[in-house]
Amino acid sequence: xxxxxxxxxxxxxxxxxxxxxxxxxxxxxxxxxxxxxxxxxxxxxxxxxxxxxxxxxxxxxxxxxxxxxxxxxxxxxxxxxxxxxxxxxxxxxxxxxxxxxxxxxxxxxxxxxxxxxxxxxxxxxxxxxxxxxxxxxxxxxxxxxxxxxxxxxxxxxxxxxxxxxxxxxxxxxxxxxxxxxxxxxxxxxxxxxxxxxxxxxxxxxxxxxxxxxxxxxxxxxxxxxxxxxx
Numbered sequence: 001x002x003x004x005x006x007x008x009x010x011x012x013x014x015x016x017x018x019x020x021x022x023x024x025x026x027x028x029x030x031x032x033x034x035x036x037x038x039x040x041x042x043x044x045x046x047x048x049x050x051x052x053x054x055x056x057x058x059x060x061x062x063x064x065x066x067x068x069x070x071x072x073x074x075x076x077x078x079x080x081x082x083x084x085x086x087x088x089x090x091x092x093x094x095x096x097x098x099x100x101x102x103x104x105x106x107x108x109x110x111x112x113x114x115x116x117x118x119x120x121x122x123x124x125x126x127x128x129x130x131x132x133x134x135x136x137x138x139x140x141x142x143x144x145x146x147x148x149x150x151x152x153x154x155x156x157x158x159x160x161x162x163x164x165x166x167x168x169x170x171x172x173x174x175x176x177x178x179x180x181x182x183x184x185x186x187x188x189x190x191x192x193x194x195x196x197x198x199x200x201x202x203x204x205x206x207x208x209x210x211x212x213x214x215x216x217x218x219x220x221x222x223x224x225x226x227x228x229x230x
Contacts, residue, residue: 003017007146012146035109064077110191128207139173155208157211188211
């Protein structure tokens, strides 16, 4: 069992929160984490890079000089790649870098990332995130009291999907913390391995931790039916 630092809603120490780290796996799958991070980075690429070939650069199509009897090397076009301002050979062209993985692989990578953070003592728990007004100074005070000096990923439980992209249930929390440069708020339902590894510290609300644990606890198997459907 791992003991995570626990903070109250003001960011002050309130003891520890115990969680079973084995729910997130037996070991850290480093190769899987590398694969997933490469995928997320690749999916962020626009792929709009482009260079012009000899058929696309500006210039005349006339032969610069006769083939023979000039003392110059043979040349067929001023657009030649070996000429200044000529085309580019095998240059980058627009392409799609997108990669995909299965849902189970994505879930396993998230578990490994959370396990790594727990073992490195970089996961903390806060009872709840509530601010009297949606102002940055209130959110900054909480993180200052908690002693965070590095980038922080804050995970919270959002409402249902019908509440919209900003999750009306946590709208004031989102508005209060969105201007903090080192803080990233994300619903726990949207957590992924890339965001967990990208930030130095992870701060989860108590409700978010309970949500993660409940999803990973083994469900009781159904009792086998006897003969005759009894």
